[in-house]
Every structure is written in structure tokens, then in C-alpha cells.
């Protein structure tokens with residue numbers, strides 16, 4: 001993993017994880033900063049230029065570390081929360097809302113995991129009905145494992161908290177660390193998939209569909225709970241046939257009966273983020289397509305409810321309905 | 329507002345005429361009419377020679393950006409590149425260092441150029457008001473970089489404002505040894521790297537320029553009918569969408585039809601995109 005530089009907030013320069021990461025990226029220029037805002041998301045920065053050679057920023061997360069998950073995000077096994085130990089992603093999906101959210105493509109890693117863990121404990125304590133914690137909301141949680149040691153830190157933590165569930169949302173094949181652990185019941189590794197053609201077209205730097213399926217298969221075989229997220233669904237000519245192929249590829253490799261859950265979700269993002277994406281990629285056809293807007297969220301005009309229902313029908317020939325939910 | 333001009337510039341900024349000499353040679357820069365410190369090539373490279381120190385740099389920038397010549401020019405410069413000699417306590421004379429931090433010794437403020445350029449050495453440039461003879465910190469000492477950064481921010485794209493320094497003095501080779509001939513030698517020895525940096529910044533600037541430039545069909549429309557600011561933005565994006573969707577010929581056909589006003593045209597273009605947007609299965 002190469003970075004154009006490593007910025008380190010002075011306050012966490014001596015943190016154990018910081019020290020470990022510095023040792024891992026020897027040879028990369030290290031620059032000390034006071035606050036990550038000095039280099040991340042400054043007015044005038046350009047995501048597209050920065051994405052050519054992103055830097056890693058090691059910082060401390062201040063304030064609330066764990067937040068309520070948006071309505072309809074995820075499955076129903078308790079109160080949903082999300083936490084962002086990292087901002088931005090190794091991959092470069094053209095539809096990704098992160099490009100619209102930040103002006104900067106550098107990766108920010110908050111190394112004070114202990115504060116995230118304290119936040120998780122606090123929320124778990126407040127909710128007897130059980131809690132689900134989603135990671136990978138503003139990043140891909142697995143993709144940077146060799147640097148972030150995210151699983152290495154959070155799997156043992158959740159292993160001691162069986163009433164709380166951790167969902168790791170990813171498109172990465174970095175499963176070695178997970179395979180080194182004994183599987184735990186309260187962790188779900190959720191892989192997002194789009195049809196192969198869509199992935200090749202828009203999911204730049206993401207491992208191939210086959211490689212990701214194989215990684216999931218390894219996890220499933222060794223006893224990890226895995227889930228499949230078919231999103232974002234991008235409505236266009238021939239898309240139903242593409243999904244039929246994707247379902248057959250997916251369930252040809254993974255055992256549908258052992259999946260934790262399966263979901264579908266359409267391509268949606270806040271209107272302002274879409275506008276920012278258009279400014280970055282005015283020549284991108286996906287962003288030039290006709291859209292509809294509801295409550296400040298944009299989705300493609302092609303598709304919508306009818307397409308999702310058609311895909312659900314096809315999906316239910318592979319997966320039991322009880323495992324399914326639709327992503328809001 | 330979108331940049332209309334096709335010609336995109338990178339502006340190189342140096343303090344000394346001796347630093348300017350080799351650059352004029354590398355990039356075939358010619359003096360710009362009515363100036364004695366601005367040089368330009370027809371390849372989109374401009375050079376500003378500011379004089380030594382923050383004050384001279386600020387005055388030079390102010391004069392330059394106020395000048396009628398600059399105002400009249402259609403060219404914009406998203407990329408600004410400060411290059412010049414500087415001292416360091418460890419690096420050998422002739423080595424190049426790409427700045428990843430630019431600090432001002434007087435104000436104690438620091439700025440952080442985006443790591444766009446690659447090189448063998450990276451580090452902090454510390455701008456001082458008097459030549460530094462003892463090199464107390466592990467930084468490159470210069471006299472303009474921080475002022476350059478502050479000024480360039482007003483005109484360039486933050487990610488394309490860059491700085492690199494060529495080591496001219498150190499504890500073993502004091503400032504008294506710096507001569508025009510030594511500067512010349514240092515710059516010529518680094519010519520390959522300098523060219524690489526300039527090429528990269530120019531390409532990035534060009535790419536940005538292309539993204540922001542107006543699509544040709546839009547320019548034709550704007551020539552033909554009056555568009556207010558709002559309509560201009562709408563028509564521009566509609567044209568961009570046709571092009572991005574690979575429907576340029578359809579756009580051409582629509583533009584060839586009769587339309588009576590900007591409103592009319594916007595409606596026609598929008599409806600055409602809308603009807604196609606709903607199709608899923610062929």
C-alpha cells in the first residue's frame with residue numbers, strides 16, 4: 001500500500017497504532033500537523049486531483065464517535081449505529097458519495113480506537129434490545145486492514161460483547177486477518193456487489209467479482225457470517241439479465257442458506273453530493289443520466305420501484321425471503 | 329464561471345534573475361511585452377521573477393496581477409510553481425527537495441502543499457527574512473516560499489500550487505560561495521526533474537481546464553441567442569449531458585430545429601433527455 005505522504009496529528013504521534021503504521025510505511029514522507037483539517041477538505045481542494053496520489057492522515061477523532069444509523073440502513077436486529085474510524089476509500093467507484101462529500105481524497109484514519117470502543121460500549125449499555133454497529137460507512141473497513149488493523153482490534157473487542165453486532169461493509173478481499181481469528185457469531189461481513197459489467201465500468205480499483213466471491217466463500221466456509229449487498233442498483237437497458245447472471249454467479253459460489261442476510265438498494269445520493277460529483281466528472285455518463293429527486297435525495301429515473309421489485313422476484317428464486325431486506 | 333480560454337498556463341516563480349536564466353533556456357521563454365520580469369513561451373509556461381524576500385515577492389505579484397497585460401489576457405494559470413535555491417544543514421548542494429510543508433519563521437504559520445510531485449527528498453521549507461547561516465532546524469531555508477504560497481492561493485488551484493527547492497548552501501558550503509555560475513550549474517543538473525514537475529503540473533492544469541471548459545455546442549448556442557446567467561448554466565449542463573451520454577448527433581439535430589427562445593431550447597433539450605432516461609429494457 002503506497003501513500004504520497006503520511007500526515008500525523010501531533011496529539012497522536014506517540015499512539016501505539018500510529019507508531020505501528022509509521023513502521024509499516026517506512027520510506028514515505030511523514031509530515032507533522034496540528035489538526036487534520038489543515039490538509040483535509042480545505043476549500044479549493046480537488047478530489048479528482050488528490051485521488052491520483054492520496055496521502056494517509058493519522059488523526060484523533062474528537063467528540064461523538066458513534067452515531068445513530070440513518071432510517072432503513074441495515075438489518076433489524078437491534079438499534080442501529082454507525083462509526084467512521086476512517087474517511088475515504090482505497091477504491092474509486094464513480095458513483096461513490098464520498099467524492100461528493102469531501103473535497104479531499106486523502107485517507108483519514110482515526111487511530112484512537114479506544115474512544116470508538118468506549119462509544120460502542122456506551123450505546124450498547126443504553127439499549128437492552130440489542131445493538132448493531134455498522135462500520136465502513138465513510139470508507140471500506142477491510143481494504144486497509146494491513147495498515148489500519150481494524151479487524152485485529154475490533155474482532156476481539158466484539159468477541160467479548162455478544163449482545164452487540166458488528167457489520168463490516170466492504171468490497172475488499174483482505175480477509176486474511178479475519179481467517180486468522182476464530183469466527184464470532186456477532187460479526188457480519190457484508191460484501192457489496194454490482195453486475196460484472198457495471199463493476200468493470202464504475203468500480204475502479206475494486207477486486208474482480210470472482211475474487212470477491214472467493215474471499216466470501218473462504219469466510220463462509222470457515223464459519224464467518226457473511227452477507228450480500230446488491231447495491232447500488234443502476235437501472236439501464238439489460239440490467240435485469242445482468243442481475244440474473246450476478247445472482248447465479250453469487251449463489252453458485254456462496255451457500256444461500258447460510259447467508260446472514262441479502263439486500264438490494266438503488267443508486268441514491270444527496271442532491272448536493274450529486275452536484276459535486278458532476279463538477280468532478282462532467283463527462284461521466286452515469287452522472288449525466290436522468291434523475292428524480294425526493295426529499296433531497298437523487299436517484300436515477302430509470303429503474304425505481306418497478307426495477308427493484310423485478311429484481312426481488314428473481315432474487316427470491318435463490319434466497320429465502322426471511323433473509324432479505326431492502327436498503328432504504 | 330467556466331474558463332473559456334483554451335490556453336492554460338503554469339506560472340513558474342523564482343526570486344533571482346540567475347534562477348530565471350536556465351528556466352528561460354529550458355522552456356524557451358521570451359520576455360513579455362512591456363515587462364522586464366515576466367517571460368512566457370507559446371507552450372503555456374510563464375515565468376515571474378520577483379526579487380529576493382517576501383516583500384519583493386508580494387510587490388511583484390501585486391504589480392503583475394494588476395498589470396493591463398494580465399487583465400487583458402484570456403489565459404488563466406491554475407498551476408503555480410515556486411522553484412529556487414535554498415540552504416539545508418544536511419542535504420548536499422545540488423539536491424532537490426519537494427516541499428510538503430511551507431512555514432513562515434515570522435508568523436509561525438504553516439501550509440501544506442498537496443503531495444502531487446514526486447522526488448528523492450521531501451520536507452519543510454522555512455521562509456526567513458534574513459539568510460540563515462546556522463540551519464538550526466531540519467528544514468530548507470529560503471526567503472520567499474511562504475509568501476509565494478499565500479499569493480498563489482489567490483490565483484491558482486490549491487492542489488496545483490507547488491514548491492521545490494534546490495540546495496545551494498549548507499554548513500559545509502556557505503552562502504558566500506553562491507554565484508550565478510553555481511546557480512546555473514545547479515539548475516542545469518536538475519533540468520530533468522524540473523521538466524518532469526512542470527510537465528506534470530501543466531498536464532493536470534490542462535485536464536482541469538478541459539473539465540471546466542464549455543462544450544462546443546453550448547458555445548454555438550451562446551453565439552446565436554441571448555442566455556441569461558441561469559439559462560447559460562442550464563444549457564451548458566444539458567449540452568454536457570448529451571455529450572457524456574454519447575448523443576451528440578441527436579443534440580446537433582435538435583439544435584438544427586426551430587427554437588424561438590432560450591426557454592424553448594432548454595425545454596426541448598430537457599424533454600429529449602427525459603424521454604430517453606426512462607427506458608430500461610430494450
Ligand code: SF4
Pocket residue numbers: 088089090091092093095096097098138139140170171206
Ligand atoms: S468501495 Fe465503497 S467506499 Fe470505496 S469507493 Fe467504492 S463505493 Fe466508495
